[in-house]
Amino acid sequence: MPKPYPREYRDDVVRVARERDPGVALKLIAADFGIHVMTLSKWMRQADVDAGVKSGSTTTDNAELREARRRIKLLEQENEVLRRAAAYLSQVNLPKRLFPLVRELAAEGIPVAITCRVLKIARQRYYRWLDQPVTPAELEEAYRANALFDAHREDPEFGYRYLAEEARDAGRPMAERTAWRICSTNGWWSAFAKRRSKNGKKPGPPVHDDLVQRDFTAEQPNQLWLTDITEHKTGEGKLCLCAVKDAFSRWIVGYSIDSRMKSRLAVAALSNAVTRRRVEGVDVAGCVVHSDRGSQFRSRKYVYALGRHGLVGSMGRVGAAGDNAAMESFFALVQSNVLDRQSWVTREELRIAIVTWIERTYHRRRRQAGLGRLTPIEYETIMTPPASQAA
Numbered sequence: 001m002p003k004p005y006p007r008e009y010r011d012d013v014v015r016v017a018r019e020r021d022p023g024v025a026l027k028l029i030a031a032d033f034g035i036h037v038m039t040l041s042k043w044m045r046q047a048d049v050d051a052g053v054k055s056g057s058t059t060t061d062n063a064e065l066r067e068a069r070r071r072i073k074l075l076e077q078e079n080e081v082l083r084r085a086a087a088y089l090s091q092v093n094l095p096k097r098l099f100p101l102v103r104e105l106a107a108e109g110i111p112v113a114i115t116c117r118v119l120k121i122a123r124q125r126y127y128r129w130l131d132q133p134v135t136p137a138e139l140e141e142a143y144r145a146n147a148l149f150d151a152h153r154e155d156p157e158f159g160y161r162y163l164a165e166e167a168r169d170a171g172r173p174m175a176e177r178t179a180w181r182i183c184s185t186n187g188w189w190s191a192f193a194k195r196r197s198k199n200g201k202k203p204g205p206p207v208h209d210d211l212v213q214r215d216f217t218a219e220q221p222n223q224l225w226l227t228d229i230t231e232h233k234t235g236e237g238k239l240c241l242c243a244v245k246d247a248f249s250r251w252i253v254g255y256s257i258d259s260r261m262k263s264r265l266a267v268a269a270l271s272n273a274v275t276r277r278r279v280e281g282v283d284v285a286g287c288v289v290h291s292d293r294g295s296q297f298r299s300r301k302y303v304y305a306l307g308r309h310g311l312v313g314s315m316g317r318v319g320a321a322g323d324n325a326a327m328e329s330f331f332a333l334v335q336s337n338v339l340d341r342q343s344w345v346t347r348e349e350l351r352i353a354i355v356t357w358i359e360r361t362y363h364r365r366r367r368q369a370g371l372g373r374l375t376p377i378e379y380e381t382i383m384t385p386p387a388s389q390a391a
Contacts, residue, residue, distance in 0.1 A: 005035075005279060006272040008256055012355040013040065014047045019352055032360040034377070077110045081118045099129045145182050147172040152188045159190045207298050208313035212290045216326035218248040221384055222277060222287045225253065225311075226327040227269065229261055229296060230334065234344040241354060242269040242296075244289070245330055249380035250368060252330070252358050253277055257351050263299035266291075270302070274309045285310030292316050292324050333362070 017029045017040060030037040049056040057065075102115045116123045144167060151158065151166035158166070164179035183189075218224040224247040231240040242265045243255040254273025258265045270289065277284050289311050291297040297315065306313050316323025338357045344350040363377050371379040 004275075006254075006268075006275045008268065009272060009276065010043050011047075012257075012351070013359075014043050015348070015352050016356050016359075017044060032356075032364060034359075034363075074114070077114050078118050080110060081105060081115050099126055102126050103130070141182070144172050144174050144178070145186065148179060148182055149186070149188065152183070156190065160184075163188075206293055206315045207303055208315040210290075210316055210323065211288050211312070211314040212316070212323075214322060214325065216247050218246070221246055221248045221251075221380060222282060222284045223248060225273065225287055225289045226324060227266070227289060227291045227297070228324055228327040228331060229265065229294065230331045231261060232335075232339045232344070232350065234347050234350050236345075236347050239344075239347045239350050240265055241334070242266050243327075243330065243358075244269050244273040245327060246380075247326060249376045249383070250330075250371065251363065251376040251380055255358065257354065259347060261296065263296045263301045266294075266296040266299070266302050267305045270305050270309070270311075274311075286312065288312045288314050290314040290316070290324065290327075293318050334358075337361070 013029075013033050013035070016033075017026060020026075020029055026040060027037045030040040033040075045054065046056075046059060048054040050058045050060070098119055098121060102112060102119070102121065105115050106112050112123060112126065115121075116126060147167035147170045148160075148163050150170070151163045160180040160183045161176050163183065164174055164176050167174060167179065212224065216224070216226065225244050226247055227242065227244045229240060229242045231238045233239075237259060238261075239257065239259060240261045241255060241257050243252050245251070246253050254269050254271075254276055256265055256268035256272055258268075274284055289306060291314070293315055296302060297313075303313065321328055334354065334357070338353050339350075344353075364375055367373045367375055368379075374382065
């Protein structure tokens with residue numbers, strides 16, 4: 001079953017369809033966004049139901065129903081765990097007596113996490129009992145890490161040398177190099193004051209290496225993605241756009257628009273890109289995602305999203321616009337073709353204009369010399385073998 005389009009993308013398509021000029025057929029709007037007219041009609045009908053204009057099950061009701069079904073299944077599994085555990089609970093030497101039950105239920109399809117949670121058993125102890133004993137070296141490493149963590153929690157400004165001294169005082173001696181390795185592996189960094197730069201901002205450390213080195217070319221789709229954020233003022237305040245561009249065809253594979261430039265904006269754009277590619281049946285695992293060193297792209301949420309989708313992060317230098325020049329050129333087009341064309345009164349007005357220009361003009365009508373005078377969608381359709389498109 002194909003994955004649904006991102007919610008933000010569907011809402012934008014409905015907005016554009018509702019604001020279309022008189023006499024413009026719905027079929028033309030659907031063609032501009034590369035979807036079937038029946039799909040667009042269904043989205044508009046569901047939007048009317050959500051707004052209370054028409055009767056029917058709203059998106060929230062459907063989500064609650066799916067969540068209720070998931071909870072019912074979970075409760076059934078928990079009840080089965082308790083029922084089967086009744087024969088074990090009267091025995092001695094708990095929880096080892098329960099470990100065989102955990103294994104039996106796992107073989108019958110009940111997740112180990114649910115069984116251990118209901119029986120209040122640590123999953124680590126179960127797996128250790130199963131067939132993964134912990135070596136003395138690993139146990140000592142855990143004790144050392146725990147001592148370092150306790151010291152770091154009490155004094156976050158301490159570096160690894162001071163943390164090593166605190167661990168020694170707590171009865172866990174180690175070399176400073178060992179303390180550095182444990183702290184570095186777990187991401188325990190000291191918090192210390194730095195002199196601010198002239199503009200009042202301090203650049204953050206990179207969380208990825210620069211894997212692109214200003215070579216913004218790709219031999220196939222989903223090999224290199226570029227991403228960045230821009231903002232523009234309206235009568236209601238600023239509106240921020242985060243876009244993800246495929247370097248192969250210059251297709252904007254995903255984007256997100258919000259009123260605030262937070263990490264969730266970058267995560268939403270990345271998730272939308274992955275979802276839209278997977279709708280097309282394309283696997284994006286291993287794709288390099290290149291960005292600048294903005295705080296949104298260094299956030300834990302964004303780094304986690306990269307790992308969850310199997311993507312590889314890449315990051316340019318501070319103050320070097322050329323390290324992401326290909327993405328900057330796209331935002332220059334947005335600036336000249338949309339943002340600076342007029343004064344925007346509302347965020348909604350500017351949002352519709354941005355989405356319409358990207359999907360209708362940039363993707364399907366604006367021919368680019370670097371693509372052999374083809375549009376991004378034409379180039380990817382022609383240059384991608386049919387077997388790759390169906391993969």
